[in-house]
Amino acid sequence: MGAVRGRRVVRPTLEQVAVRAGVGRGTVSRVINGSPLVSDRTRAAVEAAVAELGYVPNRAARALAVGTTDAIALVVPEPQTRLFSEPYFSGILRGVSAELADTDMQLLLTLVRDQRERERFEQFVSAHRVDGVLLVSVHGDDPLPDLLESIEMPAVLNGRRSAEEPLAYVDSDNAGGAVLAVEHLIGRGRRAIGTITGPLDMYAAKCRLDGYREALRAAGREDDESLIAHGDFTEDSGRRAMRELLTRAPQVDAVFCASDVMAAGARMALREAGRTVPGEVALIGFDDSSVARHMDPPLTTVRQPIEEMGRAMARALLDEIGQRAADRPHAVLPTELIQRETT
């Protein structure tokens, strides 16, 4: 609990800079904050004093005075904590961090694992201890976004909860990525193209399935529900879904998996069944996660511009905080096919 008493190291204050420069506090403050209402002479004098004294403003004092914290929180809820080890999370983090680099915003990282931590975070946010919040992949039923909205806390989601997401968000073009994947499969001459979906209560999973359907329809193929199996983004579910597909539609010669991890599971099922990849069955994933590169053979997949998404999220949040936002900004970034050896 308690705040531990820290040693306090003496550092120059704005007041001291003012004395040194022979001006008033207000003037120094103006210079520090780049106000134009300062004469060049004075500004130079203040800047010299700042340099000599090695003055660095005290954030806490400023925060107290203006009611702003110059910090944003990046929240990672539990279900994602494992996803966390994926390049996905680190990509987002990188993008966010890069975008914040020439801002004086601080990035606060919060892992929300259980109910207690969730409450702590809610309290934290309610106390306006940050200027804004970045939410990594929320579930549709997560109450956090609504809380943020109710207290007017600027927030940007990574991914949408539904087609008409009321909050600001940055998403990748899931449907478009699926279309890319299926078109690629078609182009390779595959005839019976199946899919293993993610949990359909997640909007991203739904979009990927929609994209799959759309691409097939565009190619004039007729719907075949027996070629669609459902998973939940886990490896094990991918394996089971693939077995199901092999039983139900043994003619299947290509499968678009809504995640790389499920593709890894599918790969196993195919090996068990003695089917070669890509010889007999082509396989394509989604995410371009590290599994994809290390599979045998390496997995063709759909990459999302993850780092760019992180940047976009940070940018949108800063805009929202600065109220220079297009009301509820959002962006949907394009996906890209990474062709490896399973297709």
Added chain:
Amino acid sequence: MGAVRGRRVVRPTLEQVAVRAGVGRGTVSRVINGSPLVSDRTRAAVEAAVAELGYVPNRAARALAVGTTDAIALVVPEPQTRLFSEPYFSGILRGVSAELADTDMQLLLTLVRDQRERERFEQFVSAHRVDGVLLVSVHGDDPLPDLLESIEMPAVLNGRRSAEEPLAYVDSDNAGGAVLAVEHLIGRGRRAIGTITGPLDMYAAKCRLDGYREALRAAGREDDESLIAHGDFTEDSGRRAMRELLTRAPQVDAVFCASDVMAAGARMALREAGRTVPGEVALIGFDDSSVARHMDPPLTTVRQPIEEMGRAMARALLDEIGQRAADRPHAVLPTELIQRETT
């Protein structure tokens, strides 16, 4: 640049709580901070008022008053930003976050990519904007630790820079892990056990090599320098080192690699050379990173208690900040053999 003016939402202050509870400011402060010098009656009254008003203390104000920030920074320098996608980093993060969970410490994440960001961070730290710093794997020549020491900023390193690390640190038992690995290989009846080392100017790499030597010596085997090849922790260097080993010591029937990634490289070289794993050559890695699980066959490796390391780091830092530290606390945590299918 500038701090953007944020909307300010009215929230109750300590003063208001005091009025509500019919007591003075000082008393409320005492209750909030758990001082024992408050009568039960008064405490109850204050707690009621706090609950009614939904009071949450203003951090900035407290920080300003006590000169403490209740935040620590986790710094990830560039060379590690890629390592970053590894479970390693997220494990540390998880451990740190878990340990901080019932503290009111905030975790600030800082990626230091280039010189500019480094300078920003140095200024940030010099301004005492955090109470302490956690450093993920520093290089021996990094000036940051010395800077931290000179400004008396509490800091804990992840890993040592040398055997006599002056700063507080948390490390895993690298030598011990290597011993485990080599003993395992010996137990499997392997005769010509080689190793692929990391860059020996890194202390961890040096320890792993020392452990390798120690285990062989303990088993009464004589030194054979031709069985030692050097890498730099990259996949490519592992591949090259393995080729070298195969040329120089074709009798090699087991290799301890100082990292999983190098083991993946070695695996490729073995495949090229037509050697089976584990039939002809047993392979063992270090780190238990995601590559290990996804290799074909899955790689036996040495796991570090990463999350526990994160926890230990946070604990050590909190102790240091609270000055309840055993002077320069440090911990070396045990490693563990994860047996899979390459041995």
Added chain:
DNA sequence: TCAACGTGTGGGAGCGCTCCCAAAGCGCAC
């Protein structure tokens, strides 16, 4: 000449908290 303006500048007030001194209240021994 004077008023009316504009630009620069100083510094009081206040942000919400903690620290700490002084004082009130209480019991006890004399």
Added chain:
DNA sequence: GTGCGCTTTGGGAGCGCTCCCACACGTTGA
């Protein structure tokens, strides 16, 4: 009844900053 010591309490001062009002200067126009 008085004095002492303990516990409990109130509230002034101050942390370092920003905001903003007031004022000191020009400068301009009538």
